[in-house]
Amino acid sequence: MSFKDLKLNKPILRAVANAGYDNPTLVQEKTIPFVLAKKDGIISAQTGTGKTAAFALPIIQSLYDQQVASKKGKKIKALVVSPTRELAVQIAENFKTYTEFTNLTSTVIFGGTSVDPQKEILKKGIDILIATPGRLLDLHKQDAINLDYVETLVLDEADLMLDMGFFDDVSKIERLCPKTKQTLLFSATIPFKVEQLANSILKNPERIEVSQNSSTSKDVNQFLFYVPKKDKIELCLHVLRNSIKGQIIIFRRTKYGVNKLEETLLKNGFNVSSLHGDKSQSDRQNALNSFKKKETNILIATDVAARGIDIDHLDAVVNFDLPSKPETYVHRIGRTARAGNTGNAYSLCSADEKDYLKHIQQLIHVQLDVIDNHPYPLDPSAKKEVHKNPNKSKYKKGRKSENSKKKKKRWY
Structure with missing residues (x-):
């Protein structure tokens, strides 16, 4: 037609x-x-x-x-x-x-x-x-x-x-x-x-x-790295140096995360701009324009950018943080492989994101290709990290020792 x-x-x-x-x-x-x-x-x-x-x-x-x-x-x-x-x-x-x-x-x-x-x-x-x-x-x-x-x-x-x-x-x-x-x-x-x-x-x-709501483009190659949370930035640098070329969008879950990663990549000599909701409209537009004109080749963004960007020939999407909503994953990787082009999507998954990954794979009916050969592997049996506060009392909140209970004067 x-x-x-x-x-x-x-x-x-x-x-x-x-x-x-x-x-x-x-x-x-x-x-x-x-x-x-x-x-x-x-x-x-x-x-x-x-x-x-x-x-x-x-x-x-x-x-x-x-x-x-x-x-x-x-x-x-x-x-x-x-x-x-x-x-x-x-x-x-x-x-x-x-x-x-x-x-x-x-x-x-x-x-x-x-x-x-x-x-x-x-x-x-x-x-x-x-x-x-x-x-x-x-x-x-x-x-x-x-x-x-x-x-x-x-x-x-x-x-x-x-x-x-x-x-x-x-x-x-x-x-x-x-x-x-x-x-x-x-x-x-x-x-x-x-x-x-x-x-x-x-x-x-x-x-x-x-096409099905949950479908991801067959022209996107989807790769998965299991990595400890503390090593994510190092792995991201490794992947950017060795695996990805061209125009890249990296997605993070928070504005703070975007700023932190941008700072690190700039220190390491990468050509980066960033996009999130706290930036003024002119800053957001400038970041987008410099990326579209290829003055920068890496754009770090929160999901505010997941749908509003239409860029010709985007080579790769990196999910630095996996999204909590599986549909968001579909929107993110939909930025690449548009209008008949092919593209790559790389996802970094820490132990506490395994549930997100499970829901994403259930939605898209695709098992992501796991890349084992990298310097920061995650122990497959690693559980979600629980951060303990060393100064925290051994007693649960509101719980009193037996001695303090005896000393306490009752009103009844």
Whole structure:
């Protein structure tokens, strides 16, 4: 199937061809026709399958015929809500690419940056708004956003949105839009919370599932190192020196962990940038840009980056810390082997992460390839480390010696 077969108009086909896409992916083939038919839908597809174009192209097609000649008087007709700033920026870039040969305008708004420039753009009038939930509701309260004319509402990465605690915000945003709108819910996985949200806001939705929710790309080679927790940084250095070349993302569970590893790698002469939620928006964008331009070849990140980054030809993903949620592993390694490329994923597993590993392998139905030949092996029978405090009393909290009990005066 080609994009022409999807009944898209010439300006869109030209923009798609300019972007270097020849044929639609499976999720695009299945999704575009029913979005054009104005039906509600739940679309489940793994990362890297072209989900953004699956909703962006039909939205642009629908709005193309009613585009206003001048920018003045434009109303927000399509609203895309995204959980993270990085993902919102990525979606906005895609819309810019696909609307190149139309008169449609779009913008992106998110927190962590000045509100005034965003208000100025909104005042001029736009057709398509991409937003994170918090900033969207803030600007709506300030009467800077009018959602009365929204025809299509897209909730992207709905499972992540709900994991981040945005259920109430999303429900509020949905109620601020007209009842007649079309609602599209995109999610890599469909846990109970997403089902709950879908049931409360969608009208007779179509369901589209492209590949199993839990599947990992067959183009990713997945390797596993068992290592004592105290030796993880040394093993990471060893792997980076001997096994991995090219553009690499390393995932850590905490912001502190990201900073600590970045410091170590910089001391050891590696070209590194980092990304986590405590960094300012400009720092996050700079780190991402320098990585995309290959000014740095290693990006260390928390899971805030697991879905919002679309990088061509990412060579490897390193799970320095295994995630506690098995679905997060799928999202992380989905950063590599995108659009038909191959990639590698390396995971470092300490004794206290063996349960996480078990749940990951159960979810993806794959046994990871264990690499035994490395200088920091973990004893296979090693148990989870329990840190004992040498200053701790031998008595349990609240327990008294027999002598102290006898001395104590009772009130009864």
